[in-house]
Amino acid sequence: MNLDRYERKVLGVLAQYEGAVLVEDVTKKLQIDQATVMRACLSLQEKNLAKIEGKEIGYVKLSEEGRKYAQKGLPERRLLKALVQASGKPLPEIFSLASLDPDEQQIALAWIRRRGWAEFRKKDGETVLEITQKGKDELEGKTPEEELIESVREKALELDSVRLDLRDALQTLQRRGLLEILTKKKRWVELSGQGRELAKKGLEEIEEITELTREDLITGRWRKARLKKYDVTAPGPAIYPAKIHPQRRVIEELREILLEMGFTEIKSRIVETEFWNFDALFQAQDHPAREIHDSLSVKKPKEGKLPSNRLLRRVAQAHEKGVVGSTGWGYKFNPAISKRLVLCSQTTAATVRFLASKPEPPVKVFCIDRVYRHEHIDYKHLAEFYQCEGIVMDKGLTLRDMLGYLKLIVNKLGLEKIRFRPGYFPYTEPSVEAEVYFPEKNEWIEVLGAGMFRPELLRPLGIKYPVLAWGIGFSRLAMIKLGISDIRDLYSCDLEWIRQQR
């Protein structure tokens, strides 16, 4: 027979008693928590070493009102005492002396008369309450009710232990709502014959260890003990790890792919001048994307600063009259518009800032950042969302090379099929849109846009080499990867949802 530490302790205590022992008593004796003791008792019972018996026990306890009277005395007792002191005085005065509130007054009057301690008499045409002889006799005594209240005042009393002569009082008080009777389960545990035998034989048998302790290890006790076998198939409690946000995971996956492909990461800023956000991208100053219904303009701070005169002039010229054989947009460029501040509406602003630093080829850079639009937020629109875009600059790059990069990125994302369509972006020509086949959706979905930067964009920045530029529809891709249909979930902060995402 193998017993663990607690089972042995409980067995030891039980052996000191003849009969059944209250579980609480064992707990007190061992100074360990009741749940552990109970578990040990159950375990002993399972091994036929002990027997547990339970019984519903009734308890008598004062109600709230009862507790009040236990302190102040019963209303009828207080009235009786006041009557002695203020015999013959008007009732209200007596009540006040007995400090009885209106509710108590009624109770006091009813009970003092029922007990025959006082009665109403006519005296000089007025009704007065007069103490009786019985009342005088009772003045120093205690009624059974009062005795009972006294005895349960400190702590609840077991129903069975109420004195026989107080049983009627118990009923009365219960009716008066001053006492309550409640039941509680009590457990006794008693050693079986086998248990007593084992205890007598001594507990030389091998100890069983539940939780391995440092003590067990350094004393070498574990050598003599046996490590208890658990029911390892029983369900365990669920715990959840702290997590990286699901949208972040998609961002990190893309970053990793692009870094592997030799792209260098650049960052975009949140507030940008219209010069960098639009002008330098050859987007005409009256382009619809620049209207208040499309981009978010900044009110405070009021305006930004212009770039160098030289750059501003060259960009203005590209817009007005064109550069390198272009006709331009043919309107009057306004630097006051260039100074205006907007929330960055395309990460291309960061790319163009980078190109303005005149990097030498070969160059590959990418940017994953948030951009901002004038959109009402609903299940398919966000006012701020991530864009992922990049460029490749080198001598002799072609449109076919652009398609090659798009294909490579898509393949790295674990997708096989891609097809290309002509596209339109204001600052690339030729432009291309790539549709990717998603087997889980059985659908071709447009997730990439790309093209070669227009000469009107490159020349003012002083770039003489072809530049391939591409962008990934990040939100669309992330939604497919995460299996969500409401775009707002990309920013969900619901802990339960984050917990469920894998």
Place this chain on the structure above:
Amino acid sequence: MPTVNTTYEEISRLLKKEIPKPELVERLALLGIESEESEEGLKLEVPHNRPDLLSVEGIVRALKGVLGIKTGLPQYPLRKPKIEVVVDPSTSTVRPHIACGVIRDVKLDEETVASLMQVQEKLHATYCRKRKKASIGVYDLDTLQPPITYTTVDPEGIKFVPLEYTQALTPAEILRQHPKGVEYAHLLEGLSRYPVLIDSKGTVLSLPPIVNSEDTKVSANTKALFIDVTGLDRRVVESALKVLMTSLAERGFVLEGVRIKQRKKTRVTPQLKPVRKALAVKNTNQMLGLTLNARQIAQLAKKMRYGIARVTDTHVDLLVPPYRVDILHEVDLIEDIAIAYGYDKLEPTIPPVCTIGSAAEIEKMSTKIRLTMIGLGFTELMTYSLISTKKAQLFNKEVVEIANPVSEEYSAVRNSLIPSLLDAVFKNQQYPTPQKLFEIGDIVVFDEADETKTRTVRCVAGAIVGKSATFTNVRSVAEAVLRELGIPFQTVAANPEGFIEGRCVSFIHEQEVVGKAGEIHPEMLELYRIENPVAVFELVLGTI
């Protein structure tokens, strides 16, 4: 993207050939036109830069080329002008540009009228920028008595019956009462005189860019159309007329010029002569990665409806159709060659561009701190950086404000991660505590020295919610992060908005405050309706 509504049947009729539907859809896609089928028919999405594709006729014209039904330059013979438009100098400060044309032998069946209305509406909405840059009027020529005068009038100076009305109104009344007047009144705002077109009998044709007159309305019996385009942008005015007239010519109608007398000069509109542009064989091949010769390029160009003026070994001189108003540069021609070649036939290639990639320093640091926070048992959140100005100012009055917010809720750019972190705490109130949350994100602060007068700053912030939300716990986390970053710091007692006094510390590194940690004040928790104690920290990781 702008859309054009049509039907498969209409396209087949105009093509004079039936192409199986799936093939047609694929052909359109390879022209950059996406189609979506619905109960009403086909909805075609066309590129922003191609107003000539805003009509079914224009789309069919392009299709004919790539299908080989009709290639090369479309011919638009223009009859000598018979009608004259006299331009009053007063228009020059109001709506200075005008171009007109006449179309004869028209047969306006239901389909043609619908198509005409659609192209006019789509041009207005997109290319003409909601009538701001240009607006188009189409009239029954036979109701008019030429010559026609383009002039200005006093807002109360004339009366005519606007379209869909029975009662004559002054221009000012039209702007107040007529639905189109109300919609476009802003385009005439602040002007003391309004532009009008009037014929020699005094019949008003229209009040551009608002509304035409009922008297000159086009009907099913109309035999000839008079068209005007007026506007603020000369290029758009002329181009819109060309696009509209050449599109109608595709239905077999006859085009006729109009003589415009302006400042003693006379010119004829529309100008439908193709523009000649040279395309270098070398540039084409270099850009596309192909090895086409001049003859092949010329063949492809014809499929895109270009005319060929001359072919040499090195160059192809193209005649650009008058409706192709999107051609700015040789690259635009090269893209058309690629489209004619077929994007589906372009074989992807990977060039040997050898570069070594590297992550941005701020992202490397963010990744490190993200893992640190996860290690400390904090779950990552991502919240919007657009927040309510009011909420941002609870903690810090200095905040970047948006001029045209969609709502107050998103009217500022956050200057701290803490307000949105507290929002997330409120939203997660239903779940058991303790909770540990963090975010790594960007905020914006003012910086007079920067080009944008602001700086984008990367921060990390964390919140502990529930019983363990104590100052000691949160400052330990903040200090662990600083330690991981290798930033030596000093601590100073701080008393910022929103925190309990005496339970907030600032971290100082090289005389600069790099962050704070503390317990959120119950008053603030009440504002956020948060029922658990919350302790937060925020640290600056660097400037973007």
